[in-house]
Amino acid sequence: MTRVVVADSLTKRFGSVLAVDGLSFVLEAGTITGFLGPNGAGKTTTLRMLLGLAAPTSGTALLFDRPYAELEDPALRIGAVLEATDFHPGRTGRDHLRMLGQAAGVPDSRVDEVLRLVELADAGRRRVKGYSLGMRQRLGLAAALLGEPDLLVLDEPANGLDPEGVRWLRDFLRAFASGDRTVLISSHVLAEVAQTVDQVLIISRGRLVVESSLEDLTSRVGGAVRVRSAQPERLVAALAHEELKAIASGDQALVVHGASSERVGEIAFAAGIPVHELVTEGSSLEEIFLELTAEGES
Numbered sequence: 001m002t003r004v005v006v007a008d009s010l011t012k013r014f015g016s017v018l019a020v021d022g023l024s025f026v027l028e029a030g031t032i033t034g035f036l037g038p039n040g041a042g043k044t045t046t047l048r049m050l051l052g053l054a055a056p057t058s059g060t061a062l063l064f065d066r067p068y069a070e071l072e073d074p075a076l077r078i079g080a081v082l083e084a085t086d087f088h089p090g091r092t093g094r095d096h097l098r099m100l101g102q103a104a105g106v107p108d109s110r111v112d113e114v115l116r117l118v119e120l121a122d123a124g125r126r127r128v129k130g131y132s133l134g135m136r137q138r139l140g141l142a143a144a145l146l147g148e149p150d151l152l153v154l155d156e157p158a159n160g161l162d163p164e165g166v167r168w169l170r171d172f173l174r175a176f177a178s179g180d181r182t183v184l185i186s187s188h189v190l191a192e193v194a195q196t197v198d199q200v201l202i203i204s205r206g207r208l209v210v211e212s213s214l215e216d217l218t219s220r221v222g223g224a225v226r227v228r229s230a231q232p233e234r235l236v237a238a239l240a241h242e243e244l245k246a247i248a249s250g251d252q253a254l255v256v257h258g259a260s261s262e263r264v265g266e267i268a269f270a271a272g273i274p275v276h277e278l279v280t281e282g283s284s285l286e287e288i289f290l291e292l293t294a295e296g297e298s
Contacts (some may be wrong), residue, residue, distance in 0.1 A: 001029055005027060005061075005182070006025075008257070010059040011058045012062070012206075020045050020046055022207070028182070030181065031199060032182075033199050035200075038204065045188070047082060053082075069126060073147075077149055078150075078152075078153065079145055081157060086226055092125060096139065110146055119147060151181065152182070154183070190289040196238075200212060225255070227275060227277045229276060231273050232253075235275075245258075
């Protein structure tokens with residue numbers, strides 16, 4: 001697949017503070033990646049280096065195989081929202097977009113298109129000072145979409161959106177990426193983007209803690225197997241013989257940590273114990289996130 005973003009040993013120091021520490025990752029076309037970490041982990045600094053707004057102390061950041069500063073017409077290839085507050089309060093939403101569009105060589109007709117895309121067509125002629133935070137988030141996204149980009153870089157885009165707005169954002173980004181385009185979306189809340197992203201990059205204190213598909217992450221970190229049998233006592237003994245501890249969970253069910261569902265099923269089969277339910281239960285996303293970022297800080 002086509003590599004859209006390549007970060008290679010990205011490092012950024014501010015005096016004695018090491019904000020980003022040797023960060024490396026690759027994003028391919030057609031993917032939505034969650035860039036996650038607690039506040040202060042180095043997410044925004046990394047995004048600024050990718051977009052040429054901050055120079056790395058060392059390492060490289062490439063977009064479409066070039067540094068941002070060397071791209072031709074970058075505004076037409078990359079859309080970015082790092083803040084939802086960079087608006088003149090006296091301008092209307094439409095005038096704000098027209099000003100940006102003129103700088104990028106985008107016709108006014110595109111302004112009206114993106115206002116419709118983000119569902120701000122009726123609010124486009126209102127002054128931005130009257131916008132809610134959620135409306136400002138949508139206006140920022142509209143600005144990022146002006147050039148019909150192949151890459152979207154969004155910093156905390158769900159901030160200020162109500163549940164309906166979050167659902168709309170998820171559906172929009174899915175449709176956007178389905179056209180072989182790429183999204184990098186930062187957040188400090190894993191659950192906030194869980195139904196949106198394909199893969200996650202989790203950083204803590206500027207270091208990469210994990211790079212994984214969301215499916216693998218939820219199933220492998222702190223996961224458990226739930227098994228139900230009419231003979232739970234026999235199953236507990238059979239599992240204990242294989243050095244696996246089972247905890248009763250009601251309704252003749254047991255929860256087994258540290259084993260796959262295949263392994264638990266094999267043990268039950270070998271012992272001749274009938275099984276009525278056998279499922280893998282991942283940890284909650286919050287537990288995974290806190291566990292991984294705590295490890296990164298230790």
